[in-house]
Structure formats: C-alpha cells, structure tokens
Amino acid sequence: MARLLMIPGPTPVQPEVLLASALPVISHTSPEFDEIHSDALRMLGKVFGTKGRVVVLPGSGSLAMEFAARSIVERRGEKALVLKAGHFGGYLARALKAAGAEVEVLEAPIGRGFTAGDVREALEKSRASIIAFQHVETSTSVANPVEELAAEAKKAGAKVLVDGVASIGGMDMRMEDWGVDVCFTGSQKALSTPPGLAIIAYSSKASYLLEREGEGIYFDFKSISREMESTRNYHITPAVNLVVALRESLKRILSEGLEARYRRHKALARALRAGLEAIGIKLVAEEGFRADTVTAAWLPEGVQWPKLYAEMKARGVEIAGGLGELKGRIFRIGHMGEVDANDVIATLASLERSLKSLGYKLELGAAVAAAQEVLAEEGL
Amino acid sequence: MARLLMIPGPTPVQPEVLLASALPVISHTSPEFDEIHSDALRMLGKVFGTKGRVVVLPGSGSLAMEFAARSIVERRGEKALVLKAGHFGGYLARALKAAGAEVEVLEAPIGRGFTAGDVREALEKSRASIIAFQHVETSTSVANPVEELAAEAKKAGAKVLVDGVASIGGMDMRMEDWGVDVCFTGSQKALSTPPGLAIIAYSSKASYLLEREGEGIYFDFKSISREMESTRNYHITPAVNLVVALRESLKRILSEGLEARYRRHKALARALRAGLEAIGIKLVAEEGFRADTVTAAWLPEGVQWPKLYAEMKARGVEIAGGLGELKGRIFRIGHMGEVDANDVIATLASLERSLKSLGYKLELGAAVAAAQEVLAEEGL
Numbered sequence: 086m087a088r089l090l091m092i093p094g095p096t097p098v099q100p101e102v103l104l105a106s107a108l109p110v111i112s113h114t115s116p117e118f119d120e121i122h123s124d125a126l127r128m129l130g131k132v133f134g135t136k137g138r139v140v141v142l143p144g145s146g147s148l149a150m151e152f153a154a155r156s157i158v159e160r161r162g163e164k165a166l167v168l169k170a171g172h173f174g175g176y177l178a179r180a181l182k183a184a185g186a187e188v189e190v191l192e193a194p195i196g197r198g199f200t201a202g203d204v205r206e207a208l209e210k211s212r213a214s215i216i217a218f219q220h221v222e223t224s225t226s227v228a229n230p231v232e233e234l235a236a237e238a239k240k241a242g243a244k245v246l247v248d249g250v251a252s253i254g255g256m257d258m259r260m261e262d263w264g265v266d267v268c269f270t271g272s273q274k275a276l277s278t279p280p281g282l283a284i285i286a287y288s289s290k291a292s293y294l295l296e297r298e299g300e301g302i303y304f305d306f307k308s309i310s311r312e313m314e315s316t317r318n319y320h321i322t323p324a325v326n327l328v329v330a331l332r333e334s335l336k337r338i339l340s341e342g343l344e345a346r347y348r349r350h351k352a353l354a355r356a357l358r359a360g361l362e363a364i365g366i367k368l369v370a371e372e373g374f375r376a377d378t379v380t381a382a383w384l385p386e387g388v389q390w391p392k393l394y395a396e397m398k399a400r401g402v403e404i405a406g407g408l409g410e411l412k413g414r415i416f417r418i419g420h421m422g423e424v425d426a427n428d429v430i431a432t433l434a435s436l437e438r439s440l441k442s443l444g445y446k447l448e449l450g451a452a453v454a455a456a457q458e459v460l461a462e463e464g465l
Numbered sequence: 466m467a468r469l470l471m472i473p474g475p476t477p478v479q480p481e482v483l484l485a486s487a488l489p490v491i492s493h494t495s496p497e498f499d500e501i502h503s504d505a506l507r508m509l510g511k512v513f514g515t516k517g518r519v520v521v522l523p524g525s526g527s528l529a530m531e532f533a534a535r536s537i538v539e540r541r542g543e544k545a546l547v548l549k550a551g552h553f554g555g556y557l558a559r560a561l562k563a564a565g566a567e568v569e570v571l572e573a574p575i576g577r578g579f580t581a582g583d584v585r586e587a588l589e590k591s592r593a594s595i596i597a598f599q600h601v602e603t604s605t606s607v608a609n610p611v612e613e614l615a616a617e618a619k620k621a622g623a624k625v626l627v628d629g630v631a632s633i634g635g636m637d638m639r640m641e642d643w644g645v646d647v648c649f650t651g652s653q654k655a656l657s658t659p660p661g662l663a664i665i666a667y668s669s670k671a672s673y674l675l676e677r678e679g680e681g682i683y684f685d686f687k688s689i690s691r692e693m694e695s696t697r698n699y700h701i702t703p704a705v706n707l708v709v710a711l712r713e714s715l716k717r718i719l720s721e722g723l724e725a726r727y728r729r730h731k732a733l734a735r736a737l738r739a740g741l742e743a744i745g746i747k748l749v750a751e752e753g754f755r756a757d758t759v760t761a762a763w764l765p766e767g768v769q770w771p772k773l774y775a776e777m778k779a780r781g782v783e784i785a786g787g788l789g790e791l792k793g794r795i796f797r798i799g800h801m802g803e804v805d806a807n808d809v810i811a812t813l814a815s816l817e818r819s820l821k822s823l824g825y826k827l828e829l830g831a832a833v834a835a836a837q838e839v840l841a842e843e844g845l
Contacts, residue, residue, distance in 0.1 A: 103706075110475045144524050146701075273490070273702060279490055280702050280706070282661075321525045
C-alpha cells in the first residue's frame with residue numbers, strides 16, 4: 086500500500102486523530118459526548134466563518150450536499166442557477182433537482198471558473214433565487230472567487246449555496262462576511278479526519294432554513310437542528326467515534342491557526358505547480374482559477390493513466406485520476422490538510438522518476454528544484 | 466465516564482476492531498480498499514441470509530431506513546402498511562411517506578408485536594403492496610416473528626421491508642428463506658462496529674430494486690449499486706476506516722459462528738429478564754414478543770429515571786431511558802454484540818444497589834442469583 090496519500094480526499098490523518106477515533110465507544114446521549122459534540126460545532130463555526138448553525142451528520146460529502154440542497158430549496162419549483170466547472174457541478178444540479186428546484190446550469194469551459202461578470206450576466210437573464218457553485222471543483226482543481234460571486238448574487242437577492250468539500254479547512258471561508266448562506270464539506274478533506282461525516286453550515290441569516298420540519302427523518306431539519314443543540318435531543322445516532330476524532334483534528338487546526346494553515350496550503354500549491362510546469366506538464370486550471378488544495382494536470386502524450394498510477398504507487402505515492410469525461414486524460418494530486426513541504430517534494434521526485442520510466446523526456450531533479458525555489462521564497 | 470455501555474446501541478466495540486478503524490486512511494478507489502469492501506459485503510450477505518445485493522453507505526440506521534424505503538417504493542402513491550410497535554414504527558411510516566408511498570399504520574398496544582393473524586386480517590382490508598415492520602422495536606424491546614409475518618405478506622403478494630437495526634448480528638435473519646425483500650441495519654448495534662455505517666440488504670429476488678436510477682446522488686440506486694460491485698466505480702466517498710473496522714468485526718462474528726452468537730444472545734437475554742423479574746421489575750414486552758438484544762422495563766413506582774441513570778452511572782454502567790411517550794416511564798438495557806455473562810451480572814448487581822439506594826425494596830443478590838440460575842442452565 087502507498088505510504089503517501091496524495092489524492093484529493095480522503096487525506097492523511099494525524100495519528101493522534103486516528104487514535105481519538107479508536108477510543109471506547111460512548112453513549113451518544115451522555116453529557117460527555119454532548120460536550121465533545123458542541124465543542125466540535127463551535128470550532129467548525131470558526132472554520133466556516135459563521136455565527137449561525139452548524140450540522141454534523143453521519144454521511145459523505147454528497148450527503149452534506151443533499152442536506153444543504155434540500156434545506157435551501159424552500160418551495161417546489163424554486164429556481165436555482167448552478168455554475169458548473171466540472172463533475173461536481175453536475176452533482177449540485179442533481180441534488181437541487183432532487184430537492185424540488187427548477188435548475189438551470191451555466192457551464193464553464195474545462196479549466197475555467199466563474200467571474201463576477203459571468204454571474205451578473207446570468208442573473209440578468211435568469212430569475213434564480215438560489216445560486217450554487219463549488220468553491221473548489223475537485224475534478225478540475227478550479228477555484229471560484231467565492232467572495233465576488235456571492236456579492237453579485239446578493240445584489241440580485243439570491244441565496245448562495247457553496248460546495249466547500251475540497252476547500253474548507255484549507256482555504257479561507259467567511260460565510261458571514263461574504264454573504265454565503267449555506268456551505269458544506271466532508272470530514273475527510275482539509276479537515277483531516279477519516280471519511281464519514283457530512284458537515285453543513287448556515288450563516289446566521291440563513292439559519293432559519295433549519296426551522297422547517299422537512300421530509301422523512303434525515304431531512305427533518307427541525308429535529309436535526311434540535312439534536313445539534315444537544316445530543317440528548319436524540320433524533321438519529323451520530324457517528325460518535327468520528328465526532329471525537331473531528332474534535333481532536335479541529336483543536337489541532339485552530340492551534341496551527343487558520344491564517345497560517347491557509348498560507349501553508351497556498352505555498353505548497355504554488356511549489357507543486359512550479360514543479361510540474363518545470364518539467365513541461367500542463368495544468369488543467371487556468372491562472373487565476375487555481376485551487377490551493379488540489380492540482381489537476383494533463384497527462385503528457387504517450388503516458389497512460391493506469392501506468393502512471395502504478396509507477397507512482399510502486400514509489401509509495403498514491404495520486405488520483407480523472408473523473409467522468411476527464412478519465413484517462415488527466416491526473417490529480419491532492420495537497421490539503423496535513424500535507425507538508427516534504428510530501429510535495431517526495432511526490433514531485435517520484436513523479437519525475439515515474440514519468441522518465443514511462444518514456445517521458447525530462448531532466449531529473451528539475452521539478453524538485455523549481456519547487457525548492459518556491460518553498461525557499463516562502464520561508465518553508 | 467461509564468466503563469460498561471449497556472445501552473441498545475451504540476454498543477461496546479472490541480479493541481481489535483477499534484484499532485482497525487485507526488489504521489492509516491487509504492484511498493477509497495485503491496484495489497486494497499476494494500478488496501476489504503467486497504470482503505465486508507460478502508460476510509454481510511451471510512449475516513443477512515441473502516444471496517442478493519448488499520449496500521454499505523456512510524450514514525446512520527435512519528439513513529439505511531430512508532435508502533431502503535426509497536428503493537422499495539417503485540411508484541408515487543404505492544400503498545404501504547406499517548406495523549407499528551413503538552417509536553421506530555413511526556420512523557418507518559415517515560420514511561415511506563417521504564419516499565412517496567401512501568402509508569397506512571397498524572398500531573400494536575405497548576409491549577405487543579404482531580402475529581400472522583394480525584397481518585392476514587390487515588391485508589384483507591388494505592391493498593398494500595409493501596409491508597414494513599421492525600424485527601426488534603428498540604424502544605419497547607418487542608420482537609416480531611419475522612418468518613411468520615413475511616409468509617403472510619408473501620401470500621398476499623406484498624413486498625416485505627424489515628428494520629433489522631436492533632437485531633442483525635444478534636438474532637437470526639434468513640432473508641432468502643423467509644421471503645424478506647429488503648432489510649437494513651446500522652454498524653453500531655449487534656455488528657459491534659462504531660456508529661456511522663448504514664447497511665441495506667436485498668434478497669436476490671428484490672435486487673432488481675437497485676437497477677433504477679433513483680433521485681439525486683445518495684438515492685441514485687444504480688450508481689450506488691455499481692460502486693458496491695467495485696469501489697473503483699466511484700460515486701460517493703465510502704467511510705473507509707469504518708468499513709475496515711466493520712470487516713474486522715464481521716470476521717470475528719463469523720468466527721464465533723452465527724448460531725453460537727444467536728444462542729449467546731438468547732441466553733443472556735433470558736438471564737437478564739430472570740434477574741429483573743426476581744426483584745419485582747415488570748418487563749415492557751409481553752411473553753412471546755421479547756427481543757434477545759434489548760430489554761425494556763417499567764420504572765418501579767417512586768423511582769425517577771434521571772436518578773436511576775445517575776446511580777447506575779456512578780457504578781460504572783450506562784443504561785438507556787425511554788423514547789417519546791415512554792420517556793421517564795421505562796428504562797432499557799442493551800445486551801447485544803460483544804456483551805457477555807459478566808456484563809449482565811455486573812449490570813444486575815449495579816441495578817440492585819442503585820434501586821436500593823433510591824428506596825426501592827429488594828433483597829440484595831436476588832437478581833444476580835436468578836440470572837446465575839439461567840446462566841448455569843445454559844452452560845455459561
């Protein structure tokens with residue numbers, strides 16, 4: 086098995102957090118667990134930049150997306166505009182449709198995100214009352230300028246739903262300041278916790294969305310919201326051990342400091358990109374739309390994905406391939422959460438040797454040297 | 466914190482299983498994880514007694530219920546009959562309604578389950594094509610005779626949906642033999658794994674239900690089903706570490722042997738009930754409807770639930786209270802999964818001293834002695 090997990094989630098988890106998840110199971114309605122749970126919610130509020138409500142449920146990031154979508158759609162046929170920059174933009178459209186919205190999709194060319202101008206123009210034509218997009222589109226590593234897009238949406242009076250699965254904990258999010266109403270993520274990305282928790286945050290203005298009863302059990306927003314106030318208000322069984330782990334990871338994240346953490350992500354992303362470009366690899370995301378958490382790159386001609394995957398793995402590094410229409414055309418490197426400079430260097434070094442062994446022409450050491458320049462510049 | 470967790474889920478997890486959950490996170494699309502995942506599904510098939518499909522998703526037992534309900538309801542307005550023997554019967558009705566079914570609820574008096582005669586009579590009047598009920602209704606510790614109820618439903622041509630949350634892994638289930646179409650559970654009950662996995666099983670005859678596309682992402686049965694064939698068919702991110710733990714627990718369960726495991730559950734349940742009755746405590750479930758996994762009992766007059774909870778906890782044992790209309794009127798003891806004879810004895814001993822200190826009249830040692838008789842009889 087690869088020792089270095091450089092995929093865009095699940096990401097490596099610190100041993101202390103893993104061990105916290107392995108503590109004896111405790112009762113979900115005990116005062117002890119209630120305190121741990123509240124503590125986690127409070128810290129999540131800081132990470133999301135919200136003073137509103139935060140929900141943690143057993144589930145994947147897709148479940149978080151569905152919960153968010155079902156809560157933000159307030160009536161059947163409500164119009165939603167999805168800004169799609171890749172595979173997960175399609176997920177957003179499906180989740181909003183399943184929630185009863187009438188969905189319009191604006192699609193960006195591969196590698197591009199959206200600008201304030203795009204949103205302004207689209208909202209002049211559409212009468213959408215919900216606008217939804219990815220902060221980071223994991224499939225292309227495109228990052229959208231959340232603050233600017235949300236500002237345009239607000240001018241038009243639309244609610245803003247942001248998929249923060251591949252950004253929260255690795256890139257800045259200020260829901261209250263930026264006017265983001267609902268934002269969600271999973272535990273297994275830049276929050277550096279094992280997969281299995283769906284996390285959904287509401288701005289204080291949008292927290293009213295959880296007052297509704299909703300449908301069924303999981304999407305009964307009111308009961309879920311009561312359980313978030315105290316786990317003694319049992320509604321569904323929380324993933325106790327994962328919440329204990331999440332609390333431990335959040336403590337470590339806040340002790341690193343959010344600003345320092347985001348700076349680290351930015352620096353490592355820049356170093357990795359410099360390394361790739363130094364050996365002639367082309368990035369998928371255009372300048373200005375590049376994520377700090379994941380980097381997608383075009384496979385060089387003649388290099389086949391399954392072979393590159395195997396060569397990298399044989400060198401102890403696991404990287405990811407393309408999704409949907411990009412399968413077999415790109416590769417993706419995750420660099421979020423606990424990833425450090427040595428991991429980036431090891432990845433680039435392994436990539437150099439892997440590509441060389443597959444017949445790709447490069448000067449060994451060139452990618453690493455370029456990354457080193459950036460790291461030194463960043464004082465890392 | 467209480468050392469002995471005697472609530473009806475989450476249940477105590479063996480250290481080896483906890484440690485398996487704390488192994489380094491691996492890629493969900495790696496061949497290594499795919500093998501672990503397939504292995505878990507194969508073993509789950511044995512536990513459910515099915516040769517059909519099994520689905521494991523990040524989620525609680527309620528999510529499993531919603532997934533099961535949405536998959537079994539094949540058209541809006543399809544008629545479903547819910548046999549309600551307590552709080553979670555209400556959940557089944559809500560989940561089926563949210564899935565688009567027209568739901569009729571047949572309610573049993575507290576402490577009673579359903580007989581073949583009840584179902585026959587109800588199906589003569591109703592034209593339900595789905596019949597749904599709990600194997601064990603956790604809130605009252607009532608067990609339904611699944612085989613008999615399913616046989617009646619089959620005669621009427623109805624599909625059978627069974628909530629096995631509080632039974633699977635602790636009581637016999639033979640989906641194929643008994644004609645149960647869909648059955649579900651959570652990881653945190655008698656499967657002795659930390660909470661966070663929703664598990665849904667289909668008989669071979671009913672596995673066609675997963676061929677439909679469904680709605681949104683989580684309830685897109687077809688894509689989920691493809692991911693179950695191989696996790697390389699990525700659709701949603703599995704709760705990797707919990708699946709690793711589940712596989713470890715299932716290995717241990719099958720090595721104990723299903724028959725031996727069910728016999729142990731039956732013996733411990735009988736010992737616990739004998740102990741309770743020996744000190745004048747009245748059981749909630751009537752004779753003939755008593756679960757092997759959980760026991761609910763009426764609080765004796767003058768004994769208040771919060772005080773009993775605190776007294777037990779001070780003695781290192783955590784037990785559970787009543788849900789919904791039974792809150793403050795009953796207490797519940799879970800005895801499923803890894804619970805052994807010593808745990809039952811410790812629970813009864815602590816209960817004797819706790820009740821005595823709350824002014825309840827009893828002869829110290831009487832409950833333990835009665836339980837000992839049963840345990841000795843059972844060769845434990």
